[in-house]
Amino acid sequence: RLLTKTNRLPRWAERFFPANVAHSVYILEDSIVDxxxxxxxxFTWNINHARxxxxxxxxxxxxxxxxxxxxxxxxxxxxxxxxFGVSRAIQEFGLARFKSNVTKSxxxxxxxxxxxxxxxxxxxxxxxxxxxxxxAKETALAxxxxAKxxxxxxxxxxxxxV
Amino acid sequence: xxxxxxxCTELKREYDQCFNRWFAEKFLKGExxxxxxxxxxxxxxxxxxxxIKEKDIPIEGLEFMGPSKGKTENSS
Numbered sequence: 001r002l003l004t005k006t007n008r009l010p011r012w013a014e015r016f017f018p019a020n021v022a023h024s025v026y027i028l029e030d031s032i033v034d035x036x037x038x039x040x041x042x043f044t045w046n047i048n049h050a051r052x053x054x055x056x057x058x059x060x061x062x063x064x065x066x067x068x069x070x071x072x073x074x075x076x077x078x079x080x081x082x083x084f085g086v087s088r089a090i091q092e093f094g095l096a097r098f099k100s101n102v103t104k105s106x107x108x109x110x111x112x113x114x115x116x117x118x119x120x121x122x123x124x125x126x127x128x129x130x131x132x133x134x135x136a137k138e139t140a141l142a143x144x145x146x147a148k149x150x151x152x153x154x155x156x157x158x159x160x161x162v
Numbered sequence: 163x164x165x166x167x168x169x170c171t172e173l174k175r176e177y178d179q180c181f182n183r184w185f186a187e188k189f190l191k192g193e194x195x196x197x198x199x200x201x202x203x204x205x206x207x208x209x210x211x212x213x214i215k216e217k218d219i220p221i222e223g224l225e226f227m228g229p230s231k232g233k234t235e236n237s238s
Contacts, residue, residue, distance in 0.1 A: 078233065
């Protein structure tokens with residue numbers, strides 16, 4: 001699938017990378033569904049803005065080995081930037097942004113699952129979304145401060161894995 | 163969700179409906195032969211390819227599951 005991302009760059013990044021502000025981020029999501037082995041693997045990565053930052057994510061869904069009624073998902077992400085001088089700041093920002101997005105999407109996921117399985121979700125969708133947005137704001141704020149600080153220091157090229 | 167090409171959203175909806183039905187009722191149950199959605203897919207795909215060209219989306223030379231080959235915990 002081809003996806004278009006709607007997250008905006010924070011203002012400090014817009015100032016540093018004005019060329020990127022004009023273009024949406026496009027993401028490819030490739031999936032493999034194996035009904036025999038009952039697994040699904042998705043791999044997602046951005047196909048533009050790559051010189052600025054690349055985020056790759058792999059999710060593997062399979063039957064939980066201890067309880068065949070459960071599905072477990074292993075989610076891995078790689079955040080990297082090769083821009084000399086600011087790659088570390090960008091990676092930190094990317095990582096924090098990824099974590100906050102994952103919080104939101106996981107809550108959404110749980111909400112939908114609860115509804116599908118006939119359970120009353122413990123919170124309404126509005127409350128769930130509010131909570132997720134608050135958490136996301138905190139994470140983003142912390143990341144902005146850290147990234148601003150790092151943006152003025154020299155950087156390493158090491159990737160970050162989560 | 164809308165299609166990347168605004169004009170393609172309706173075609174996407176039709177195809178998605180067909181695909182989701184086939185996926186849940188046939189594919190996941192082990193009956194993977196037959197291609198009931200092929201026509202709808204072709205029409206939808208043509209529209210999307212046009213939109214991709216118009217928006218200059220860089221999809222040339224990308225491999226399936228792209229950079230995932232050889233991804234391990236300690237990539238550097």
